[in-house]
Amino acid sequence: MMLEDYRIYGDVLVFDTTYRTNRYNLICAPFVGINNHWHNCMFACTFIRDEKTESFVWLLETFKKAMEDKTPTSIFTNQDQAMANAIERVLPNTRHRLCIWHLEQNAITRFGALKKDKEFKYAFNQCLKGCVTEQEFEEKWQAMMQKYDLTTHSWYKRVYELKEKWCPALSRDFFSARILSSQRSESTNHAIGFKASKATTLIEFNTTFKKTTNRWRSTKKYDEFTCSKLIAFTSLPLSGMLKHAAQVKGYTQKDFEEEFGYSMATTIQMIGRTEECVFYQVSLEDKPWSAHQVNYIHESQCVWCTCKHFEASGWLRYHCIRIIHLHSVTRILDKYVTKRWTKFAKIEAWNRLKNQDPTQPYMPWSQTMMKNYYNLILKSQExxxxxxxxEESFRNSPKLVEDLLDTAAQREEGAEVASDIPxxxxxxxxxxxxxxxxxxxINVPTILDPKRAVTKGRSKRAKGGL
Incomplete structure (x- = not known):
């Protein structure tokens, strides 16, 4: 199930290791994504002993292999250099983004005397997530550095060098599903770790983990059923665009309705035109600073906005919706309907199961046989x-299996082969x-508890009497 989810929703990955540990101080690090209902979905979970580059390299390579070598478009992590080194080596084509939530927490400890200055905090937050263009970010950052005399501060210089990884204005060309921080991973921490403590064993954690993932899947099934049976309803007049949104998206109609409502509260100004394209400036009536340029191409009915919201999230923002509606377009173009957000996101998985050849052995057979053999081994070990x-049966079994497979292959080819199977x-x-x-x-080994791991920031994460 996790692999099926990753095939569909694996374009964005949140990986974080700032979680509660267990009795052995091992680090829990889940791989989390977002499904088409904007809820958490679990791709994998791991325990690691340390947070070194080699450990992360092994972990990412193992995860990549398990997920059929498919790599995400964007990956969100905390500000850890060892993790960054591993991502650069294993996932060189994946956009590495830093978690703004962690960056904010680190910044608070670096503010010093400026911590009480509201104007500085506002300026810093504007640089952090309030800039739309690269030019706007550079102007605000340099103005903040000059005003508060931070040009020689090593931490701010380091953060500026990493601007490509955290500044939204520099990352709008990459799909990120509207995640500006690892809040998805933070919520996973609460969902998985709410029963975990320093006394939790690995077996106890595994039980909690399975209950959590089962609860998430149950919620997913309910959402799928609801969006397939729901009748489109809106407080606005049911225009052609809203009807189409309900047909292709279902559950996301509410989100589209919100953007559609914002579009009705905008002012537009035509700032130029050519034979093929018209240029508009769109802004909210009470927020003139929110203006964006939207280009509309007549022939293809395509739009492009300077906010680049569609490129980053797969959603049309109210700027574009306003211009599309202005030109009497009543349906959302197929190119603006991102399949991973629609109620048909898993249609290929369902069709694959529906069209499965009944003569082919079903996958759980291997699990059943492993369980049977394992029980037989346990029964025989005394x-x-x-x-x-x-032991002797196992040594002979590979030869028998190979002979049977060879005979079956020869039979399929129509060859007359004398059977010499033992x-x-x-x-x-x-x-x-x-x-x-x-x-x-045979000496049965005694399995001992793992040694306690010494992790980064242990004193910050650990609570209680440890």
Missing amino acids: NKETRAFM DVADNTQSNNDVSSASSTS
Whole structure:
């Protein structure tokens, strides 16, 4: 299920290690995404002993292999250099974004005497997430540095060097599903770790983890059912665009309705035109500083806005909706309907299950056989003869399986091949003979608790009497 979710919603990944640890101080680090109902979905979860570059490299390579080598478009992490090094090595084509929430928390500890200055905090927040263009960001950042004499401050210089990773104005060309911080991962921490403490064992955590993911999937099923049966209703007149939004998006109609309502509260001004394109300036009536330029192409009915909201989130913002509505377009163009946000996001997965060949062995068979063999091994481990029999059977089984597969392949090709597969009964008798003569002794290992790990920021995360 996690792999199916990652195939559809794996374009954005949130990976964070600032979580509560367990009895052994191991670090819990979930891989979290966002589904088409704007809820958390779990892709994977890991425990690691340390936060070194090599550990993160191994972890990301293992995750990538498990997810069929598909890499996300954007990945959000905290400000950890070891993690950044690992992402650069394993996911070189993925856009690495820093969590603004963590950046804000780190900044508070660096404000010093400026912590009580409201004007400075406002200016810093504007640089952090209030700029639309790169020019606007540069002007505000340099003005803040000059006004508060921070040009030589090492921390602010370091943050400025990383601006490509956290400044929204410099990252609007990359899809990020409107995540400006790892709030998704923070909410996962509360959802998974609410029962965890310094006394929690790995088995107890696993039980809590499975209950959490099952609860998320139950919510997902309810959302899918609701959006498939819901009748479109809106407080606004049900225009063609709203009807189409309800048809293709269902559950997201409320979000689209909100943007549509904002579009009706905007003022527009035509600032130029060519034979193919018309240029508008759109802004909210009470917020003239929110103005954006929107270009409309007549022939294709396409729009482009300086806010680049669609490129970053897959949603049309009210600037574009206003211009589309102005030109009497009653349907949302297919290119502006991002499938991962629609109620048809999992249609390929459902069709794949529906069209599955019933003659093919179903995947859970392997799980059933592993369980049966495991139970047989546990039952046999206390007796020397049964252990020897199991070992000899395993040594002979690969040869039998290969012979059966070769015979089946030859039969399919129409070749007349004499069957020389060893008789299973004779083999069983042979195994009994070997087991009676064998006296191999196997020592069952004692599994000890893992050693406590020493992690970064342990004193900050740890609570209680540790």
